[in-house]
Amino acid sequence: EVQLEQSGAEVKKPGTTVKISCKVSGYTFTDYYVHWVQQAPGKGLEWMGLIDPADGETIYAEKFQGRVTITADTSTDTAYMELTGLTSHDTAVYYCATDGPWGQGTLVTVSS
Amino acid sequence: EIVMTQAPLSSPVTLGQPASISCRSSQSLVHSDGDTYLNWLQQRPGQPPRLLIYKISNRFSGVPDRFSGSGAGTDFTLKISRVEAEDVGVYYCMQTTQFPRTFGQGTKVEIK
Numbered sequence: 001e002v003q004l005e006q007s008g009a010e011v012k013k014p015g016t017t018v019k020i021s022c023k024v025s026g027y028t029f030t031d032y033y034v035h036w037v038q039q040a041p042g043k044g045l046e047w048m049g050l051i052d053p054a055d056g057e058t059i060y061a062e063k064f065q066g067r068v069t070i071t072a073d074t075s076t077d078t079a080y081m082e083l084t085g086l087t088s089h090d091t092a093v094y095y096c097a098t099d100g101p102w103g104q105g106t107l108v109t110v111s112s
Numbered sequence: 113e114i115v116m117t118q119a120p121l122s123s124p125v126t127l128g129q130p131a132s133i134s135c136r137s138s139q140s141l142v143h144s145d146g147d148t149y150l151n152w153l154q155q156r157p158g159q160p161p162r163l164l165i166y167k168i169s170n171r172f173s174g175v176p177d178r179f180s181g182s183g184a185g186t187d188f189t190l191k192i193s194r195v196e197a198e199d200v201g202v203y204y205c206m207q208t209t210q211f212p213r214t215f216g217q218g219t220k221v222e223i224k
Binding site: 035037044045046047050059061062095097099100101102103104105 | 153160161162163166172173204206208211212213214215216217218
């Protein structure tokens with residue numbers, strides 16, 4: 001069974017950085033892209049970017065370019081999403097996803 | 113970027129009755145490989161999104177056959193043949209033909 005297990009909720013101060021992990025199991029990590037998606041409270045879904053774990057190639061949405069970094073560790077089958085320069089507008093649930101199953105989500109709250 | 117527009121944004125339905133959601137893209141979703149990469153996702157209250165349909169009409173693993181997808185080019189439809197209580201939630205169309213991946217605004221399905 002394919003599973004994506006994300007790290008726990010975070011509370012961050014404005015201006016700081018958050019890094020979320022997504023450990024996959026049930027399939028060969030390097031066979032599929034891992035995407036990251038943002039969902040602000042009560043809002044819809046916004047694609048942030050993806051990584052190809054096979055070669056580390058990344059593609060980012062223009063909105064997040066310069067602030068987001070997605071990486072993958074093939075030794076632990078884990079993908080990471082790092083978001084810098086946090087503001088209150090970044091308060092959201094962040095999901096990792098393959099082209100099939102999604103992770104359970106990680107709530108990031110940005111508050112002074 | 114490709115803009116995805118769903119209608120209606122809210123759909124009150126009677127249990128056992130059909131429901132239909134429309135999704136239009138601002139440009140054709142036909143990829144250069146000949147496939148059309150239009151997905152439908154379901155998000156139940158308090159849950160992460162779940163893939164229902166991929167490439168217009170293919171049900172993902174474990175998805176009941178009361179869900180069906182159709183369409184071509186820029187116009188797509190998700191149909192639920194007989195709505196059950198567990199179908200309550202928000203449904204999103206998503207295109208994966210082109211970067212950035214983009215989602216519709218979401219359609220809330222609720223029971224009358």
